[in-house]
Amino acid sequence: MSALFVLIGISLIVAIGFLCAFLWAVRHGQYEDDYTPSVRILFENESTEKIQSNKK
Amino acid sequence: MELEKFSYDNKIVKQFAFATIIWGLIGMTVGLWVALQLVFPALNFNTSFTTFGRIRPLHTNAVIFAFVGNGIFMGVYYSLQRLCKARMFSDRLSTIHFWGWQLIIVAAVLTLPFGITTGKEYAELEWPIDIAIALIWVVFGWNMFGTIVKRRERHLYVAIWFYIATFVTVTVLHLVNSFELPVTLFKSYSWYAGVQDALVQWWYGHNAVAFFLTTPYLGLMYYFIPKAANRPVYSYRLSIIHFWALIFLYIWAGPHHLLYTSLPDWAQSLGVVFSIMLLLPSWGGMINGLLTLRGAWDKVREDVVLKFLVVAITAYGMATFEGPLLSLKSVNAIGHFTDWIVAHVHVGALGWNGFLTFGILYWLIPKMFRTELYSKRMASWHFWLGTLGILFYAIPLYWAGFMQSLMWKEFTEEGMLRYPNFLETVTQIIPMYAARSLGGALYLVGVILMTINLFKTAKIGSFLANEEAEAAPLVKVYVPHGTEHWHRWIERKPVQLMIGSLVVILIGGIIEMVPTFLIQSNIPTIASVKPYTPLELHGRDIYVREGCYTCHSQMIRPFRSETARYGEYSKAGEFVYDHPFQWGSKRTGPDLHRIGGKYPDSWHFNHMLDPTSMSPGSIMPSYPWLLDDDLDTTTTAVKIRAMITLGVPYPKDFDKEANKNLMAQSDSIAAHLQKDGIETLSNKEIIAMIAYLQRLGTDIKVKTKK
Numbered sequence: 001m002s003a004l005f006v007l008i009g010i011s012l013i014v015a016i017g018f019l020c021a022f023l024w025a026v027r028h029g030q031y032e033d034d035y036t037p038s039v040r041i042l043f044e045n046e047s048t049e050k051i052q053s054n055k056k
Numbered sequence: 057m058e059l060e061k062f063s064y065d066n067k068i069v070k071q072f073a074f075a076t077i078i079w080g081l082i083g084m085t086v087g088l089w090v091a092l093q094l095v096f097p098a099l100n101f102n103t104s105f106t107t108f109g110r111i112r113p114l115h116t117n118a119v120i121f122a123f124v125g126n127g128i129f130m131g132v133y134y135s136l137q138r139l140c141k142a143r144m145f146s147d148r149l150s151t152i153h154f155w156g157w158q159l160i161i162v163a164a165v166l167t168l169p170f171g172i173t174t175g176k177e178y179a180e181l182e183w184p185i186d187i188a189i190a191l192i193w194v195v196f197g198w199n200m201f202g203t204i205v206k207r208r209e210r211h212l213y214v215a216i217w218f219y220i221a222t223f224v225t226v227t228v229l230h231l232v233n234s235f236e237l238p239v240t241l242f243k244s245y246s247w248y249a250g251v252q253d254a255l256v257q258w259w260y261g262h263n264a265v266a267f268f269l270t271t272p273y274l275g276l277m278y279y280f281i282p283k284a285a286n287r288p289v290y291s292y293r294l295s296i297i298h299f300w301a302l303i304f305l306y307i308w309a310g311p312h313h314l315l316y317t318s319l320p321d322w323a324q325s326l327g328v329v330f331s332i333m334l335l336l337p338s339w340g341g342m343i344n345g346l347l348t349l350r351g352a353w354d355k356v357r358e359d360v361v362l363k364f365l366v367v368a369i370t371a372y373g374m375a376t377f378e379g380p381l382l383s384l385k386s387v388n389a390i391g392h393f394t395d396w397i398v399a400h401v402h403v404g405a406l407g408w409n410g411f412l413t414f415g416i417l418y419w420l421i422p423k424m425f426r427t428e429l430y431s432k433r434m435a436s437w438h439f440w441l442g443t444l445g446i447l448f449y450a451i452p453l454y455w456a457g458f459m460q461s462l463m464w465k466e467f468t469e470e471g472m473l474r475y476p477n478f479l480e481t482v483t484q485i486i487p488m489y490a491a492r493s494l495g496g497a498l499y500l501v502g503v504i505l506m507t508i509n510l511f512k513t514a515k516i517g518s519f520l521a522n523e524e525a526e527a528a529p530l531v532k533v534y535v536p537h538g539t540e541h542w543h544r545w546i547e548r549k550p551v552q553l554m555i556g557s558l559v560v561i562l563i564g565g566i567i568e569m570v571p572t573f574l575i576q577s578n579i580p581t582i583a584s585v586k587p588y589t590p591l592e593l594h595g596r597d598i599y600v601r602e603g604c605y606t607c608h609s610q611m612i613r614p615f616r617s618e619t620a621r622y623g624e625y626s627k628a629g630e631f632v633y634d635h636p637f638q639w640g641s642k643r644t645g646p647d648l649h650r651i652g653g654k655y656p657d658s659w660h661f662n663h664m665l666d667p668t669s670m671s672p673g674s675i676m677p678s679y680p681w682l683l684d685d686d687l688d689t690t691t692t693a694v695k696i697r698a699m700i701t702l703g704v705p706y707p708k709d710f711d712k713e714a715n716k717n718l719m720a721q722s723d724s725i726a727a728h729l730q731k732d733g734i735e736t737l738s739n740k741e742i743i744a745m746i747a748y749l750q751r752l753g754t755d756i757k758v759k760t761k762k
Contacts, residue, residue, distance in 0.1 A: 003252030004323055007232070007259050011307045014228055018221065018303055030212055031296060037211050038288035038295075041139060041279065 060208070060529050063522035064137045066424050068150040070519065072130035073417060075158060077507055079126055080413070083118030084500050090115050091493040093677070094644065095486060100677035105169040107677045109603025113180045114168045119405065120178065120268065122161045127413040128272040129157070129196070132219055134420060135279040136203055139213045141527040145202025149195055156192035160185060172242045175600035175636050176257050178264050179233050183244040186234040193230065197223045208527040214295040218275030221303045225267040233260035237635075239698045240691060243597070247702065250631025251318050254639055259310035266306035269404065273412055274302075277345050277369065280416050284361045290347035298340030305334045312383035315392065316613040317639065318628035324385075331383035338376035345369040360435040364415030367443060371407020375400065390465075393609055393643040395485070396457030399450045406446045406499055414438070414506060421510045425517025434509045441502035448495030456488035465617040473620055478646040483673050582629035585755040587704045588748070590692050590714040591721040595748025597695070598741055599638065602679065609640035610649040610752065623650035623753070630755060633704050645676060650753035657725055658732035660746045682742040687722075689715050689739075721747060 025031060090112045093099045100107045137144055144150050163185050167173070173180040181189070200223060204216065233256055236244040246253050282289050289295055311319060311327025346369050349356060356362045378400050382391050391397060422429045429435060463481040466474040475481050588596060599605075612618050614625040626649050631637055655663075662669050665683060667676040696711040719738070725746055726738035736742065 003248050003256055004320070007256060010228060010232060011259075014225060014307055015304055017224065018300070021220070022300055025212070025217075029210075033211070034293045034296065035288075037213050038282065038292040040209075040211075041213055042282060042286060042288065044138075 059526040061526045062143050063524050065144050065147060066523055067521045068154060069130055069134045070424060071154050072126050072133060076123060076126040076130055079118060079122035080503060081507060083115060083123045084503060086111060086115040086118060088496045088500055091496050094489045094675055095493060097675045097677055102678055102680055104681050109606050110169050110171055112606045113173060113603060116178060117164050124269060124409050131276040131416055135215055139216055140203050140207035141209045142203055142207050145199050149199040153192060153195045153199060160188050171601035174244060175605060178261050182242050183236055183238050190230060193227060208530050210530055214299060215275040215278040217299050218271045222267050222272040229260045229263050237698050237702060239694055245698055245702060246636035250634045250637050251628045253637040254314055255319060258313035262310040262313060263307060269409055273409060274341050281345055281348050281365050284365060284419050285349055285352050285355060287352060290344050294340055294344050298337040302337035305330050305337060309334060315385050315388040317611050318626050328383050332380045335380045342369055342373035360432060360439055361415050361419045363439050364411045368408050368411035368415060371403050375404035375408060390461045394457035394461045395453040399453035403450050417510060421513055425514050425519050427517030430509050430512035434505050438502040438505045441498050445495045445499030448498060449492050452488035452491035456485035460485050479671050479673055582756060585630055587633045587706055589721055590718040591744050591747040592751045593695055594687055595744035598745050599748055605638045605640040607644035609643050609647045611639040612647055612649050622647045635702055648752055652750045652752040652754035657728040657746050658734055660749055661729055661734055661742060664742060682745055683740055685741045686739050687741050687744050689718060692718060
């Protein structure tokens with residue numbers, strides 16, 4: 001059954017890797033604001049919009 | 057702060073979008089073809105390249121890695137640039153990624169119909185292509201992380217987290233599962249054997265669903281639904297929580313594909329527990345997606361893009377409810393090996409992946425070509441044809457799955473199987489197969505309409521290859537800790553300390569436990585199980601080549617209904633020389649694990665030539681080329697040496713005399729056939745195939761003739 005333990009090992013490494021990524025994210029303020037990002041993506045760059053509408 | 061001017065690369069998005077459409081058409085057409093083969097076996101055309109066993113892997117690979125794969129890259133390349141406020145890291149890497157991926161797909165098309173396959177589901181491509189996949193995947197990751205590093209927006213939007221998880225996990229899955237020993241340029245043996253190979257394969261298989269069909273698409277959902285509806289995601293906090301929960305839980309759920317098999321019970325239970333827990337983060341995503349449209353339901357009525365997206369999320373919700381349900385052992389006992397599973401994956405594939413892709417395409421193409429969609433009416437037709445197609449596809453197959461499973465399990469009052477002839481349970485569901493093909497055809501017609509519509513849209517529009525944008529550069533401002541020692545951060549908060557210690561405990565636990573288990577839990581060895589003879593090994597390779605595993609299992613579960621039908625249930629120790637394992641996941645035909653010795657050699661000969669001659673009404677394809685083609689014995693020695701490398705205990709120097717052994721066995725089979733009035737040369741492939749089939753499951757068969 002050694003494959004099972006290799007897999008558990010690898011799964012744990014992946015899971016721990018994700019945990020580290022999570023910790024990094026928290027430490028670097030990724031989640032300090034959990035509202036603005038959801039709204040920010042809706043805004044395109046203004047200048048781009050103008051260029052587009054001019055060319056039409 | 058001064059604004060930087062840059063441009064987004066739309067050309068690469070367009071290329072991936074067109075590839076998505078083209079491969080989607082091809083993959084789904086092949087899908088319809090294999091579906092029709094089950095209703096009209098004549099569509100196998102009696103040639104090897106067009107037989108179900110070789111074409112079905114082509115369908116699965118095309119729709120997963122070509123259609124959905126290109127769809128992922130299309131969405132990622134579009135959204136990542138905008139979320140990072142940066143052009144892709146390198147245009148050259150983008151180009152290499154695009155053409156590399158297309159070449160891999162072409163390589164799949166050029167190998168699978170020729171029987172060049174590893175015989176592991178959803179990972180059929182042979183080792184040179186596996187290496188190419190790994191390289192191109194790294195190019196993708198390099199390009200993605202490069203873009204993230206040079207981003208102008210500090211916050212990583214939740215979609216990016218999903219993309220990162222996808223990249224990391226798929227890399228690991230692909231590397232571990234593709235561990236194989238090359239024998240020739242186009243043939244390799246899986247490094248793992250039997251139970252272990254099965255476990256690795258389904259750990260991979262399940263997580264391919266999780267990290268190729270789910271997480272990247274959730275990332276796309278979190279970008280494109282808010283954009284299409286022009287309103288923020290319902291709860292950004294929920295999106296973060298469900299992301300971390302989902303990726304953590306998914307990786308453990310693989311064993312639920314192996315319930316009631318020879319896999320150790322505790323591993324099965326582990327898979328079940330995690331699968332049930334998965335319901336929560338899955339539905340977290342579904343609820344978040346649907347509620348993003350709160351207050352915008354009037355738009356859904358009008359906007360065809362939103363219609364597709366809503367059905368996609370709904371299908372995701374249904375499929376992820378069904379997943380945990382099917383992971384319950386008692387439900388799995390009914391559903392496994394039946395068409396229920398096929399229906400289940402297609403709700404996910406046609407509904408979730410397909411409809412989300414279509415929604416994105418309908419939104420993206422007009423935007424990049426700076427025009428309106430050519431025909432909203434046509435798109436609306438596509439939507440309804442697609443939705444009806446999914447229903448016509450899924451409902452008959454649910455019915456077929458239930459019905460067939462109940463027929464397999466039904467006993468008469470005298471305690472005999474009510475349907476001892478497997479074929480009876482197949483002919484019963486052929487009408488459902490026909491209805492399913494109709495569903496698939498409707499769905500495909502919708503996709504053809506979409507292709508025309510988008511092509512016309514592109515024609516009337518003018519494509520913007522480089523979209524100008526501007527944003528302030530990212531300044532390094534976040535240095536709150538200064539030169540503080542890193543451990544101070546852990547010390548400051550108890551939660552962090554707890555998490556840290558948990559990690560340490562886990563590592564300690566692994567180091568202690570793994571060696572202990574390694575020694576104790578070897579698969580119980582069975583003294584009578586011996587390696588395959590050279591002829592049987594060749595036969596097994598032909599079995600793999602023809603994709604027999606796509607319709608036949610080699611795993612008798614410990615149920616009375618199965619032992620009565622097939623014989624003694626399968627034991628873990630019987631598969632120790634199986635590189636790769638061939639347990640299968642679907643019984644369109646009966647299980648073959650105890651087929652050995654059940655019929656005379658001549659029965660197999662006639663059956664492979666024309667299945668209906670032995671079983672009238674059978675939908676199995678004919679394999680006439682096995683009778684014509686000579687067995688390639690030049691590779692015998694390499695194959696034996698490869699097996700020895702993998703730990704199969706052949707005697708020393710056996711590779712040198714293997715062909716002598718092979719000749720002797722094939723002569724004896726040819727002699728058996730001759731006794732039954734069949735004249736054939738002993739060097740044909742059919743002889744090897746018969747040798748393998750007659751060997752199957754006989755190692756521990758109690759030899760009592762009735």
